[in-house]
Each structure stands twice: as C-alpha cells, then as structure tokens.
Amino acid sequence: MKLELTKDQYQWIDQWLQLWGAWTQTGKIDKSMINMIAKFMATVQPQESSRPVCSDDDGMLIDGVIRHYLKNIDENAWRVLFAYYVCNSSEISIATWQHAICSPRMMRTRAGNQYKRPSISTVRREVKGVLNASLYCLYQPLQNAFICRDNVKKVAKKVDNVLAF
Structure with a gap:
C-alpha cells in the first residue's frame, strides 16, 4: 500500500509550501537555520523575486511544523524539501547534487548484494520518494496547525467582543 x-x-x-519557500527566501527566517545545502543550491539555481509570499504568521507556523515534524526527524528529507521549495530547485537538480556527493552503499544487483554507487536515476527516484513522503507526513500536522490557530483567533475575537460590552 502506497x-x-x-x-x-x-x-x-x-501551495502553502511554495508560499513558505518564497517567505523563507526573503530572509525573515532564522539565519542560523540556513545551512550549506541552501547556500550551495542558491548558487545553482537563480532565485526569483516575483514569487508570491505568505504572511509572517503563516510563514512562522509552517516553519514550526516543518522543523518539528521533518527537520528534527530526517535531516535529508528536510534538505530535499528546503532545496525544492526555498531554493526553487527541480527534482533532477537535487538528485544531481545528491548523486555527486553520495558514497557507495549496499545495493541489490544481479550478482547479489554489493557495495556500489547508485546511478543518477536511482537517486532521482529516491529524491522523488523523499519529497512525496515528506509532503504526506506534513499534510495533516500542517492542516491541524492552521485549524488550531484559526480556532484560537475565533475564541480571542469572542472574548474581545464580550469585554467590549
């Protein structure tokens, strides 16, 4: 089952991650979070300035969910997501970069299990899988975060209206 x-x-x-990526590119995110992959990918892909950007509140909310549910659990998945949405890199450019730095690993071959360096097509499939799995893992927590925030705003608005009388 997939x-x-x-x-x-x-x-x-x-849509939300595209907005978050553009918001992150504006430099409003904590500078210590941007690591070597972001710097490298920024030199590979030119950054567009015409991308739509989310509000600071939305950007901070999305960033918090991504840090909690992805960055703290799988650093590579976070790097792929960051390169794709913030640096606006394609799957193939991310795969090309990961292929360039990958080491030989145990792989199943026709001759049995052997240590070998994966092909670019293998790395590309892995990048696509990591990206899809990351989106799947982030979907529900992100949706819940938006719902909870909206509920808090509604309660605060009701309290303000009651206090105004």
Missing part, C-alpha cells in the same frame, strides 16, 4: 496524497491534498500543501 501512502500518497490526493490531488486536492497535494495542491493544498504544495
């Missing part, structure tokens, strides 16, 4: 998002779910999270 864990995949529906088309609507994918479009929803992709």
Whole structure:
C-alpha cells in the first residue's frame, strides 16, 4: 500500500509550501537555520523575486511544523524539501547534487548484494520518494496547525467582543 496524497491534498500543501519557500527566501527566517545545502543550491539555481509570499504568521507556523515534524526527524528529507521549495530547485537538480556527493552503499544487483554507487536515476527516484513522503507526513500536522490557530483567533475575537460590552 502506497501512502500518497490526493490531488486536492497535494495542491493544498504544495501551495502553502511554495508560499513558505518564497517567505523563507526573503530572509525573515532564522539565519542560523540556513545551512550549506541552501547556500550551495542558491548558487545553482537563480532565485526569483516575483514569487508570491505568505504572511509572517503563516510563514512562522509552517516553519514550526516543518522543523518539528521533518527537520528534527530526517535531516535529508528536510534538505530535499528546503532545496525544492526555498531554493526553487527541480527534482533532477537535487538528485544531481545528491548523486555527486553520495558514497557507495549496499545495493541489490544481479550478482547479489554489493557495495556500489547508485546511478543518477536511482537517486532521482529516491529524491522523488523523499519529497512525496515528506509532503504526506506534513499534510495533516500542517492542516491541524492552521485549524488550531484559526480556532484560537475565533475564541480571542469572542472574548474581545464580550469585554467590549
């Protein structure tokens, strides 16, 4: 059984992550979070300045969910997501970069299990899988975070209205 998002779910999270990526590029995020991969990918792909950006509140919320559910659990998945959404890199450029730095590893071959360096197509499939798995893992926590924040705003607004009388 493959864990995949529906088309609507994918479009929803992709839209928010595109906005978060542009917001992160503006430099409003904590500078210590940007590591070597971001610096490298920024030199590979020119950054566009015309991307739509989310609000600071939305950016901080999305960033918090990504840090909690992805960065603290799988650093490579976070790097792939960061390169894709913040640096606006394609899957193939991310795969090319990862292929250039990968080491030989145990792989199943026709001759049995052997240590070998994976091909670029293998790394590309892995990048696509990591990206899809990351989106799947982030979808529900991100949706819950937006719902909880909206509920808090509604309660605060009701309290303000009651206090105004």
